[in-house]
Amino acid sequence: MASEGLTGALAAVLAGQGPSVQSCDSAPAGEPPVPVRLRKNVCYVVLAVFLSEQDEVLLIQEAKRECRGSWYLPAGRMEPGETIVEALQREVKEEAGLHCEPETLLSVEERGPSWVRFVFLARPTGGILKTSKEADAESLQAAWYPRSSLPTPLRAHDILHLVELAAQYRQQARHPLILPQELPCDLVCQRLVVTFTSAQTVWVLVGTVGIPHLPVTACGLDPVEQRGGMKMAILRLLQECLTLHHLVVEIKGLLGLQHLGRDHSDGICLNVLVTVAFRSPGIQDEPPKIRGENFFWWKVTEEDLQSQLLKRLQGSSVVPVNR
Numbered sequence: 001m002a003s004e005g006l007t008g009a010l011a012a013v014l015a016g017q018g019p020s021v022q023s024c025d026s027a028p029a030g031e032p033p034v035p036v037r038l039r040k041n042v043c044y045v046v047l048a049v050f051l052s053e054q055d056e057v058l059l060i061q062e063a064k065r066e067c068r069g070s071w072y073l074p075a076g077r078m079e080p081g082e083t084i085v086e087a088l089q090r091e092v093k094e095e096a097g098l099h100c101e102p103e104t105l106l107s108v109e110e111r112g113p114s115w116v117r118f119v120f121l122a123r124p125t126g127g128i129l130k131t132s133k134e135a136d137a138e139s140l141q142a143a144w145y146p147r148s149s150l151p152t153p154l155r156a157h158d159i160l161h162l163v164e165l166a167a168q169y170r171q172q173a174r175h176p177l178i179l180p181q182e183l184p185c186d187l188v189c190q191r192l193v194v195t196f197t198s199a200q201t202v203w204v205l206v207g208t209v210g211i212p213h214l215p216v217t218a219c220g221l222d223p224v225e226q227r228g229g230m231k232m233a234i235l236r237l238l239q240e241c242l243t244l245h246h247l248v249v250e251i252k253g254l255l256g257l258q259h260l261g262r263d264h265s266d267g268i269c270l271n272v273l274v275t276v277a278f279r280s281p282g283i284q285d286e287p288p289k290i291r292g293e294n295f296f297w298w299k300v301t302e303e304d305l306q307s308q309l310l311k312r313l314q315g316s317s318v319v320p321v322n323r
């Protein structure tokens with residue numbers, strides 16, 4: 001029988017929130033992970049997709065020497081001391097002249113734990129669109145363009161996929177509205193909802209060190225984990241308790257994101273939904289054996305929680321990571 005705390009934590013994570021990170025169940029070998037410092041060992045980028053009711057996209061014209069005159073979505077690097085939403089609002093105001101509110105995270109992109117980009121669907125709430133008369137170092141101007149005929153040249157074509165994600169979300173929301181939860185964190189880490197399902201039964205991997213909890217894996221900033229991406233930290237934790245060669249592990253995506261930014265807590269905690277299944281299609285109605293004492297499989301029997309979790313799994317109702 002799971003503790004109330006565990007049921008509450010899973011319910012919170014499924015609702016896009018979650019408890020603050022107290023400790024990690026897995027960390028890179030060797031030295032304990034160093035606290036992350038924005039602009040020193042991590043770079044976070046925010047990017048906003050505005051899609052009007054007339055299916056127009058807000059683009060800014062870059063002023064930087066290396067991409068001057070090209071068009072891009074409002075985006076920029078976060079600064080120390082600001083929350084993710086404050087950074088988004090600052091970048092949109094600087095580059096497009098508009099005030100805005102984020103509606104939901106649309107995607108998270110990472111090139112290893114030291115470069116993470118948060119992509120939001122956002123809506124304008126005021127301000128005056130920046131024209132070429134207000135050109136400055138932040139941007140030359142901003143303008144709305146029909147999604148079917150964006151201006152050229154683009155600074156990079158990666159935004160085309162993000163605009164499509166926004167249009168698809170507007171058409172049919174694949175996941176609930178998810179916004180960053182302002183909670184301090186010292187590391188780049190991932191809280192895992194690792195599930196095994198058989199028929200309509202679902203088990204969740206639980207850490208036993210301390211009180212039962214959803215396991216947290218710390219991401220390393222060393223070259224191996226940088227090259228491998230944030231999935232390396234997930235596979236590292238799973239390898240510590242499961243025999244992976246006869247399992248299929250799928251990282252479904254994000255259930256939520258925790259970050260504060262103020263008071264030098266530059267870390268982030270991504271709440272990630274993961275599935276494990278047996279490679280052989282034989283009837284396996286029990287979860288794979290766990291090595292050691294640090295984890296166990298919790299059969300989720302609380303009806304509402306079970307149906308919420310199964311619904312998220314069946315619909316892949318998560319924010320995509322690197323997709």
Ligand SMILES: C[C@@](O)(CCOP(=O)(O)OP(=O)(O)O)CC(=O)O
Nearest residue numbers: 045047064075076077078091117156
């Ligand atoms: C890094 C980008 O996602 C764009 C955001 O960075 P900027 O170059 O626009 O930075 P600011 O000067 O802070 O606005 C492009 C990329 O290569 O990823």
Ligand SMILES: [Mg+2]
Nearest residue numbers: 074075076095
């Ligand atoms: Mg920018």
